[in-house]
Amino acid sequence: MDFLHKNFVYKTLPFNEFVKRASEKQHSDFFLCEDESYYLRSLGGDFRKEPADLSKQFPDLAEDFHIPQFFEPDQFFSSIFRISSCGLQLWTHYDVMDNLLAQVTGRKRVVLYSPQDALHLYLAGDKSEVLDIDAPDLKRFPAFVKATRHECVLEPGDLLFIPALWFHNTLALEFGVGVNVFWRHLPVNSYDRKDPYGNKDPVAAARALQALDKALKTLDELPADYQDFYGRRMIQLIQKRTLCSANRQDCDTTLPSSQFTKLQT
Numbered sequence: 513m514d515f516l517h518k519n520f521v522y523k524t525l526p527f528n529e530f531v532k533r534a535s536e537k538q539h540s541d542f543f544l545c546e547d548e549s550y551y552l553r554s555l556g557g558d559f560r561k562e563p564a565d566l567s568k569q570f571p572d573l574a575e576d577f578h579i580p581q582f583f584e585p586d587q588f589f590s591s592i593f594r595i596s597s598c599g600l601q602l603w604t605h606y607d608v609m610d611n612l613l614a615q616v617t618g619r620k621r622v623v624l625y626s627p628q629d630a631l632h633l634y635l636a637g638d639k640s641e642v643l644d645i646d647a648p649d650l651k652r653f654p655a656f657v658k659a660t661r662h663e664c665v666l667e668p669g670d671l672l673f674i675p676a677l678w679f680h681n682t683l684a685l686e687f688g689v690g691v692n693v694f695w696r697h698l699p700v701n702s703y704d705r706k707d708p709y710g711n712k713d714p715v716a717a718a719r720a721l722q723a724l725d726k727a728l729k730t731l732d733e734l735p736a737d738y739q740d741f742y743g744r745r746m747i748q749l750i751q752k753r754t755l756c757s758a759n760r761q762d763c764d765t766t767l768p769s770s771q772f773t774k775l776q777t
């Protein structure tokens with residue numbers, strides 16, 4: 513799926529017809545073309561407000577699905593039923609909660625990138641603009657080569673832990689059914705209360721991003737060369753506060769060593 517050119521449509525089908533089409537390669541009935549792919553991602557009852565919950569939307573199936581005790585019951589956020597056609601690829605994105613992705617039937621390739629590779633992924637919000645991760649356009653995305661790819665293939669019965677903020681890209685190698693479970697690992701107030709999908713940035717992060725946007729707009733009052741200069745100074749402040757404390761390797765080694773030592777504390 514391509515979120516940049518939106519090569520997909522949202523449609524409603526009876527469940528048995530959806531499963532039939534998702535599991536076949538060529539369709540006699542179709543929306544766009546005879547070899548189109550299908551993807552189901554379950555939603556909450558009131559999909560604008562409520563997170564998906566397998567036990568509410570698919571109670572019969574939920575009896576077969578037991579979540580390991582990896583978190584306290586009050587940390588539970590959502591359980592999402594997913595069905596994919598063979599070949600369906602979901603763009604690289606991050607979610608803001610810890611996640612267990614359970615493969616029930618079919619095989620799925622999952623490629624992960626660390627949050628520390630954020631600057632190599634050409635993000636547009638929570639998604640990477642590098643759609644073809646296997647043959648990326650390196651003229652457009654030269655820094656993508658610096659991102660470290662972690663890859664696995666989920667077989668039926670496998671569970672993958674995807675920590676919050678870890679980027680993931682999925683490719684169904686066969687028609688398959690899965691469930692993923694999101695849970696809150698930060699205090700409940702850290703999360704956006706109006707987020708049924710589990711992908712809105714934590715409230716403090718959203719506020720910080722808004723403030724940065726405002727700061728950049730403030731620079732518009734100055735001539736271009738001043739905007740450039742003060743933009744660079746802002747980058748330096750951000751680098752000092754974030755990259756250095758999170759990971760020494762990310763530090764700009766051109767910083768004076770005295771400053772560098774101080775930043776490690």
Ligand SMILES: O=C(O)CCC(=O)C(=O)O
Nearest residue numbers: 594602607611613682692
């Ligand atoms: O399995 C998929 O197709 C996508 C999974 C995903 O994005 C998730 O579990 O957060």
Ligand SMILES: [Fe+2]
Nearest residue numbers: 605606607680
């Ligand atoms: Fe996800």
